[in-house]
Amino acid sequence: MADPVITTIEIILIIPVALILGVLFLFLFRKLNARFQWRVGPVIRMYSDLAPLIGKTRIWQPLYDILKLFGKDTIITDVAHRRLFMYSPYFSLLFAIAAAFFIPFPGMELLSSVPYSLVIASYLIISSILFTILGPVASGSPWGAIGARREVELFLVSELSFVLSIFSIALSSGTLVISEIADRGWSAPSILLSLTSGLLLFVAMLGKLHIKPFDMPEAEAEIVAGPYTEYSGKLLGIYFLSKTFLTYVLVALFIALILPPVSTSIFWLPAWAVAATALVFLLTVVQVLNPRYRINNALYWYVKVVIPVGLVSFIIAFFIRVVV
Amino acid sequence: MIFRADPDLVQFVREEIAPEGSEFKPLRENRVAVKVDLGLLDKLADRFVHKYGARLIHATAVDLDVLGFEVVHIYDFSKTKERLVVLLEASMSKEDPVVPSIAKVTWQASWAEREMMELLGIRFLGTPDYRHQFLPYEWPNPVEGGVSGGQMPGLGEEIDVKPSPQEMWIPLGISPKQAYSTLIPIGPYHPGVIEGQIVYVKVEGEEVVSADIKTGFHHRGIQKLIERRGYSKGVFTSERVCGICSAAHGLAYVTAVENLYESEIPDRAAYIRTLLVELNRAHSHLLWIGVVADVIGWKTGFMITWGLRERVMDIIESITGNRVNYGIWRIGGVSRDVSNELALKASAALKGLKDECSKLLLLVADHPVVKSRLVGVGPLSYSEAFEGGAVGPVARASNWKIDVRVDNPPHAMYDQKVISWQVITDDHCDTYGRTLVRVKELLVSLEIIMQCLDYLAKTSGEIRVKQKVIPVNSEGVGLNEAPRGELTYFMRASEYDQNLPQAIRIRTPSYRNNAIIPKMLVGSNLADVPVIMGSTDQCLACTDRVEIIDAKVETKKSILWDELVALSRKRRGREF
Numbered sequence: 001m002a003d004p005v006i007t008t009i010e011i012i013l014i015i016p017v018a019l020i021l022g023v024l025f026l027f028l029f030r031k032l033n034a035r036f037q038w039r040v041g042p043v044i045r046m047y048s049d050l051a052p053l054i055g056k057t058r059i060w061q062p063l064y065d066i067l068k069l070f071g072k073d074t075i076i077t078d079v080a081h082r083r084l085f086m087y088s089p090y091f092s093l094l095f096a097i098a099a100a101f102f103i104p105f106p107g108m109e110l111l112s113s114v115p116y117s118l119v120i121a122s123y124l125i126i127s128s129i130l131f132t133i134l135g136p137v138a139s140g141s142p143w144g145a146i147g148a149r150r151e152v153e154l155f156l157v158s159e160l161s162f163v164l165s166i167f168s169i170a171l172s173s174g175t176l177v178i179s180e181i182a183d184r185g186w187s188a189p190s191i192l193l194s195l196t197s198g199l200l201l202f203v204a205m206l207g208k209l210h211i212k213p214f215d216m217p218e219a220e221a222e223i224v225a226g227p228y229t230e231y232s233g234k235l236l237g238i239y240f241l242s243k244t245f246l247t248y249v250l251v252a253l254f255i256a257l258i259l260p261p262v263s264t265s266i267f268w269l270p271a272w273a274v275a276a277t278a279l280v281f282l283l284t285v286v287q288v289l290n291p292r293y294r295i296n297n298a299l300y301w302y303v304k305v306v307i308p309v310g311l312v313s314f315i316i317a318f319f320i321r322v323v324v
Numbered sequence: 325m326i327f328r329a330d331p332d333l334v335q336f337v338r339e340e341i342a343p344e345g346s347e348f349k350p351l352r353e354n355r356v357a358v359k360v361d362l363g364l365l366d367k368l369a370d371r372f373v374h375k376y377g378a379r380l381i382h383a384t385a386v387d388l389d390v391l392g393f394e395v396v397h398i399y400d401f402s403k404t405k406e407r408l409v410v411l412l413e414a415s416m417s418k419e420d421p422v423v424p425s426i427a428k429v430t431w432q433a434s435w436a437e438r439e440m441m442e443l444l445g446i447r448f449l450g451t452p453d454y455r456h457q458f459l460p461y462e463w464p465n466p467v468e469g470g471v472s473g474g475q476m477p478g479l480g481e482e483i484d485v486k487p488s489p490q491e492m493w494i495p496l497g498i499s500p501k502q503a504y505s506t507l508i509p510i511g512p513y514h515p516g517v518i519e520g521q522i523v524y525v526k527v528e529g530e531e532v533v534s535a536d537i538k539t540g541f542h543h544r545g546i547q548k549l550i551e552r553r554g555y556s557k558g559v560f561t562s563e564r565v566c567g568i569c570s571a572a573h574g575l576a577y578v579t580a581v582e583n584l585y586e587s588e589i590p591d592r593a594a595y596i597r598t599l600l601v602e603l604n605r606a607h608s609h610l611l612w613i614g615v616v617a618d619v620i621g622w623k624t625g626f627m628i629t630w631g632l633r634e635r636v637m638d639i640i641e642s643i644t645g646n647r648v649n650y651g652i653w654r655i656g657g658v659s660r661d662v663s664n665e666l667a668l669k670a671s672a673a674l675k676g677l678k679d680e681c682s683k684l685l686l687l688v689a690d691h692p693v694v695k696s697r698l699v700g701v702g703p704l705s706y707s708e709a710f711e712g713g714a715v716g717p718v719a720r721a722s723n724w725k726i727d728v729r730v731d732n733p734p735h736a737m738y739d740q741k742v743i744s745w746q747v748i749t750d751d752h753c754d755t756y757g758r759t760l761v762r763v764k765e766l767l768v769s770l771e772i773i774m775q776c777l778d779y780l781a782k783t784s785g786e787i788r789v790k791q792k793v794i795p796v797n798s799e800g801v802g803l804n805e806a807p808r809g810e811l812t813y814f815m816r817a818s819e820y821d822q823n824l825p826q827a828i829r830i831r832t833p834s835y836r837n838n839a840i841i842p843k844m845l846v847g848s849n850l851a852d853v854p855v856i857m858g859s860t861d862q863c864l865a866c867t868d869r870v871e872i873i874d875a876k877v878e879t880k881k882s883i884l885w886d887e888l889v890a891l892s893r894k895r896r897g898r899e900f
Contacts, residue, residue, distance in 0.1 A: 036624060037624050037627035037628070038627050038631050142506055146530075146850065212621055212622075213621070216851065219851065221618070221619040221621065224514070288624045289624070290622070290693050291622030291625070291691075291693050291697055292621025292697070293697075294696070294697065294849055294851045295530065296849070
């Protein structure tokens with residue numbers, strides 16, 4: 001465990017860092033998406049004739065979208081369960097930020113070296129998503145109800161993938177502390193393990209971040225905005241903010257667990273940036289190539305892919321643990 | 325091309341179809357009008373449908389002022405006799421307008437009868453469905469003599485979706501009885517379907533238990549508007565029924581008017597008409613593929629197809645000067661020629677497009693996730709399609725070879741001996757089949773366009789013939805294959821005025837296809853509801869016959885139109 005003062009400074013520092021990186025990831029996601037679709041997307045360098053009016057760049061567009069919401073009226077419906085409806089976004093944001101404390105960033109160990117930090121981080125991520133389900137259920141909207149129902153189903157299967165992935169890695173390295181996992185050495189079987197459990201974690205990320213083909217909770221054609229239908233103004237802004245943090249958290253967790261030792265030292269920062277960009281690129285490719293699955297197709301697909309890969313992953317982890 | 329009556333058909337009707345003692349009136353081309361006794365309508369309908377396999381195109385009624393009402397049933401006999409359209413007419417007094425209903429014989433008349441009940445106050449004996457068609461269901465005293473809140477027989481099965489006010493907005497039931505099913509109103513304004521309508525969908529979990537469709541949010545009485553404006557001005561009004569298939573409406577309208585007298589059009593005009601209608605079909609089908617891609621969440625497919633569509637729109641713009649309402653239709657021809665150079669230029673622009681559309685076909689047909697969303701969704705068998713009265717690609721995807729361009733061609737160049745093209749059918753009988761049919765039709769359309777452009781690039785000639793005097797009290801039917809299916813214009817010339825029609829009735833393809841949507845919805849997954857609704861390529865503006873008014877966008881700085889066009893051209897880097 002590092003010096004408490006340094007850890008405190010790091011914790012204060014990681015909040016803006018996570019926000020900025022989350023916004024950048026979302027920008028990259030949107031920009032790549034647009035380029036794949038013959039569109040322009042948020043421009044990096046604004047046209048010269050428009051620059052004096054709206055600024056030189058639109059890299060912070062995802063953040064502007066959120067800030068705009070904070071300036072809008074928040075409407076709360078009469079049928080909503082008021083307290084749960086209002087507090088859910090805040091709890092979701094709180095847990096997403098808290099999850100960022102337990103995941104190492106190059107040069108910042110944070111709380112990743114506390115005992116059971118892997119379990120804590122995964123529980124915080126789960127809690128954050130849980131509150132994106134509870135709020136909509138309290139909203140009293142049929143769209144919200146169906147969106148939340150789909151979210152629960154998707155959450156269960158993506159969680160299966162998530163848990164299989166992180167615990168096969170934990171088994172192989174014999175620890176539940178993220179900082180130790182992130183600092184583990186490489187061997188031939190561990191490369192194989194990184195492949196299989198990396199695939200599982202990636203697939204779990206698709207479900208958690210609602211990347212197509214798994215964006216059915218927010219299927220706008222059928223159920224308007226799904227869980228977020230009744231949310232507006234600041235509360236919706238808080239939800240989007242929590243999604244921004246969650247994006248950062250999942251990308252950072254992926255790199256920490258799958259690509260050791262990139263998350264350990266400040267000198268690895270360029271590699272971390274490259275890995276994160278590549279990951280966002282891969283997510284975009286999946287998003288661009290696919291239409292949306294039906295929820296039952298999605299469940300079937302998850303079970304079909306996750307269980308065999310998870311089994312292979314566990315066998316490799318067991319092999320590493322016992323033999324190597 | 326000259327259009328005259330066919331003596332063969334007239335004889336066939338006289339000997340076989342017309343009942344004894346009926347008045348008999350051959351019209352131009354393949355249309356024959358038979359005046360019968362009012363009581364015979366349902367018996368004749370039964371005989372036509374079951375003996376000759378005839379298909380009801382439309383049922384409507386005409387207000388003849390002091391003479392009373394006249395009910396007109398238009399039948400298509402193309403199954404028994406090639407190219408025959410029979411108009412059954414029966415008149416009645418306005419004091420006691422009672423007609424035997426034929427909705428029990430052929431379900432296709434259901435919507436038409438509801439419309440007549442509502443708009444003209446005619447009563448139908450034995451109609452299974454008395455509800456309002458365009459007014460809200462809750463409107464007091466629905467139809468004179470009708471029963472409030474009657475049941476709607478969805479192609480032979482009973483659909484009961486009459487939500488009570490308490491039931492309507494309960495998302496998650498409190499008592500076990502309420503928790504059993506949820507009523508989801510899709511519409512009146514919903515991101516899945518752009519235009520206004522309500523589809524009441526009752527779901528248990530994600531499965532649709534029952535469904536009902538309610539239209540009427542757009543009705544502006546465009547038919548009455550044309551009746552007031554006269555034949556030549558009506559061309560422009562008819563184009564504004566629909567913003568997407570405006571060319572199809574224009575052609576169907578001029579065909580109907582030209583059907584009122586012994587007309588002829590120059591060959592070149594026929595080619596230009598075909599060219600425009602097919603360009604229209606190409607952009608409409610591209611638009612549809614984009615919409616379905618969007619509905620199943622495939623934004624990339626949406627962007628790509630709409631990008632391709634933009635190129636078709638550019639060609640249309642270069643030919644007619646307009647993107648949406650072309651305004652070049654005239655009675656007896658067209659108003660604007662396509663020069664040889666323009667034809668060559670457009671032909672060059674189309675060549676690349678055709679390759680990309682073929683790639684699109686492969687992309688759509690083979691994508692595993694697209695297939696998983698479309699195969700087996702919204703099933704509609706051949707018999708259901710026939711009974712329900714499906715038209716256009718929806719019917720053709722149920723393996724029914726129905727195409728107005730072959731059966732009753734409009735006044736344009738669709739002769740299969742001159743232009744090589746074929747009718748596309750598919751036996752998937754689901755949304756996937758409808759997608760394939762549309763993508764293949766798009767390619768066929770491009771082929772027809774290329775042949776038309778070839779002709780136009782090599783020849784020159786007249787494009788318009790002067791319109792003759794329209795005889796009073798004559799009747800005409802204009803049929804055309806719109807992108808969504810068979811489009812019908814029924815027109816009756818006035819007895820008193822040579823410039824005004826007495827009545828004009830429009831039956832759009834979406835009017836038919838929307839009516840069978842509830843049937844396709846039952847038993848499907850909620851996630852598939854927008855896909856199924858989209859699969860008919862429904863055009864609510866067509867169904868309700870809207871006039872679209874484009875509001876001018878207000879800008880802080882006033883920019884002149886020419887400046888705006890120049891700016892847009894500059895940014896797009898195009899000449900036109």
